[in-house]
Amino acid sequence: MTDTSNAPGRSPARAVGALLAMAVGAFCFVAMETLPVGLLPLIAGEFQVSLPNAGLLVTGYGLTVAIMSVPLAYATGRVPRRLLLSVLLGVFVVATLASAAAASFTVLLAARVAVALSQSVFWAIVGPAAASLFSVEVRGRAAATVFSGSALAPMLGVPAGTWLGQQAGWRAAFFGLAAVGLLAFVLVATLMPTSPVGQGHAASGTAPSTRRYLLLVALTILVIAGMFACFTYTTPFITDVAGIPAAGVSLVLLLRGVVDLVGVILGGMLVDRRPHLVMIGSVALTLVSLLGLWAFGPSPAATIAMLAVSGFALGAMSPALTSRVLEVAPGNSDLASAGNSAAFNLGIAGGSAVGGLALGLSGLRATALVGGLLVVASLVLAVVDPALARADRRRESDPAPAPAAALTADTR
Template sequence: MAPGVSPRRAKGALVVLSLAAFAFITTELLPIGLLTLMAPELGRSRSQIGLLVSGYAIVVVLASVPLTRLTHRVPRRQLLGVTMVLFAAANAVAALASTYAVLAGARVVTALTQALFWSVASATVTGPFPAAMRGRVVALFSTGAALAPVLGVPLGTWIGQQASWRAAFAVLAGVGLAIAAAVVALIPSYPPAAGGAARGTAPDARRFGMLLAATAVGVAGFLTLQTYITPFLLDVSGFTDAALAPLLFASGAAGVAGTIAVGRALDAHPVTSLLAPLSIGTASLLGLWALGALEPVTVVLLVGVGGGYAAFATAVQSRMLQLAPGSTDLASAGVSTAFNVGIAAGSLLGGALLPGPGPRLLALVGGVLTLTALGILAVDRRNAARLGATPVPPAAPAMRTR
């Protein structure tokens, strides 16, 4: 345990940060569920609404490392509290936005808060716990992110359908304020260096670089389809608008199950925990390309995509805490950057393909990308076995210790 942090407070901080992760992922992905509502009111195409997701990701990519360096001396309680207040304010502006430009500006501010949150959250939440529990703690923390598709996005979609898409963002603003208050009450105020997760347990710069590459490519594969899953389900599979929320719920429920399942294996089998969900996601994406017109099959494969993506994301976070070649805050910023490079690339690629070839091709392209990520991890595993998994000293200045 970190100095001065009781087990009860450590568990409370875990719950609060998991809820914050839920709020951030819901906010980031909500335009996916509200595509068909936001586009006509704002006078924009579906692809342009999709840019609210890809543009959000680009901001996170550009801001993660600089913001982490800028704030590395700020106590985590104050830093995360202010971050959540800004998150709430930006969502309130989004709810009141009269134009696409104002909404895009609000999304930029929200993306900045997310960049900072993901850079410090993993080390903050695992710091009070013993190193042997990090995988399980990461899985519990990631449950909040996994619940975003199962509860957040479907609930936001439902609120949008019943009231308006603006109401969904207004609710998120209120949630952000509540979490900010809980952060101030429960998060320890010590700086990252005082926690137990300030450095990787098995630092290896080479393998960390391979992890970042596989993460970016794999996430791009998932998001190529998932950003535009609404038109896929409507136009390819033939579902009605009323079926969207239950389908997103099923995919999100699979994500929660995948997160819980992978959490049992993270500490003992870190590499397999990466490969297995990525394999499931790849098979599901390619299956949607081939069989997406069959409604019952689509439901099963959609579950595979949701479960595979959530489990893969959790495994990446846990593996980062092992391989980080320096500060885990900076390593986490690197992982956040890789994730959002993938999100931006996937949503941009999907948006480019959607008007022409249509949504069915998105599943094929996504499957090819996740298969490529599998290849990167397989090569890394083979090289590590040949070299005896000897850690490589950190060489990148961006990962130097503070």
């Protein structure tokens, strides 16, 4: 992807390099957010906390991003993007090292909150920043490139972190991730071009619509909450429900990550042309995967297959959500992106909490059923959105009503 026609004077090679640098940053943040998923039993064991309490490492992280995304995006709205992204990744490195060295569960949780604060801003600006490097016709593919980094996190980061944690202790996984974060910091500081803030097609929505944006926010909360009600407890689900040995968890997560990346690639290829198809299809596949886990969880083959389906769905959904924000943002696209990032992480936090409650009351399989019920509601919203888009287009194409005075003919 080298189309920089909307960015006169910008080197195509540097634009692509900056895009790849942001993808590495996306890898780091998603890996950090989801790394405890594969390490929960180890962390819970060392600090002598229950699995639901250890799940606070995911819930607290997501809740922090949900609460702070919009305020921090507003506060940093005028900071040049290269400087801001560099600072965010610097915070990531320091806080990840603090996580690895944590002497107590409380310190570990606090260090993750610090990373979550930097992620609050990162996800608010990275979509518009990536889109601004290229023309509007390929912004879906630009977003998909960034999200390929986030897809590689569950494909490589979580399985590798899980394996490393099992071999050398969970702290080793955090040290390794800090090293990757340092690489991302260097790449962004070197390759990200300096450009004025708030200019270009990505600065605002191409088809602004407050009601469609609010619908998107609600859809995001529900579908992500449904997914993470189950996904937060994937490792114990794999071992205790499906009966797969602990040594096989990393391979299962690796497969899910591979399919996630395939979903990002295919979703990115289609989203600029068939945005509604990608959105509805990805939500529907999420529902299929969760209900499949609930119904057939004791079958190892079914569990592996359904986790793969959920990975594909999440991968395809990521560029679709970013593309939709850049379309319907009712005002500044950074703030709109921050709002949807907050919704995404509110879904993670809420889903993790609901999943923990379901786990405590009815066991691990119940997490998939509760998640599926939440996704049903999000699927309804995904189906409603195209009708709202058509209504908006009809309203724009209808001629403005004539002034009342002109409607009265003089018949004298």
